[in-house]
Structures are given as C-alpha cells and as structure tokens.
Amino acid sequence: MSDEEDGPSGIHCRLDELLAERGMTVTRLSELVGVSVVNLSVLKNDRARAIRFSTLTAICDALQCDVGDLLVRR
Template identity: 85%
Template sequence: MPVDQDVDAHGVHCRLDELLADRGITLTRLSELVGVSVVNLSVLKNDRAKAIRFSTLTAICRALDCTVGDLLEVTPAR
C-alpha cells in the first residue's frame, strides 16, 4: 500500500526521517539507542505503522530529545 494511503487512513504523519537528518543520527543508531528493530522503526518512519507503544514513543523522544508533537503530526483532512 502506498504511503499516502496509510497517512490518509489515520491522518498521522511521522516526522522521524526529518528528526534523524536534523540530528545526524542513522536509523540503525536509533535502533540501538531505543531497543527497537530497524525494520519496525522503518515502518514508523515510512508512515506504515498502525500503532505505536507508549514505551517506544517515549524511548524515541528521549533519544532524539524531542516531544511527541515534534515526532508525530496530524495531517489536514482532504
């Protein structure tokens, strides 16, 4: 399923790729820091995730020194 369809389905966009680029951190390094597989982080980064555990969300935000609002945004309704 294309990324746009997933975002449209739930209206949430993950800005993980932007935050990683801003901080100069690779997905592999983030995986090591938070204890989540690269595959699962990639699913989140590419807006294919259907859900995220609060513990994962917290770990990502701590590792990237960001807030949930920095990581996730609600997309405008079409």
C-alpha cells in the same frame, strides 16, 4: 496529499526529518531505543498502525524531542 501518503490514520511520523536534523541513522536510533530497524522503518514510512507509549517515550528521549515533534496530524 492522499490518505496513503499520510498513513492509515492521517498521522505523519517525522522520524526521517528528525534523524536528518540530528545527523543520526535509523540503525543508531535502533541501538539506542531497543527497537528493530524494520519496526522503525515501518514507523518512519507511515505504515505503523500503533506504537507503544514506552517505544514513543524512548524515541523521543533519544531524539530529545516531544511527541508533537515526532507525530503530526494531517
């Protein structure tokens, strides 16, 4: 995979996969965590350059997962 596919940092966000496993939409996750659909899309498309710990915690709580389930290094 190219660096572009892995995002600017080599970190890949598995948000799409986790949402699919749970039958949840980005819109529903947005409602649960209080983050805009646009910002979640930036994250899930590996275009985010940073994420607040509070946002990361809220996403993991909503998806009932650990940080390592959501973010992986490639």
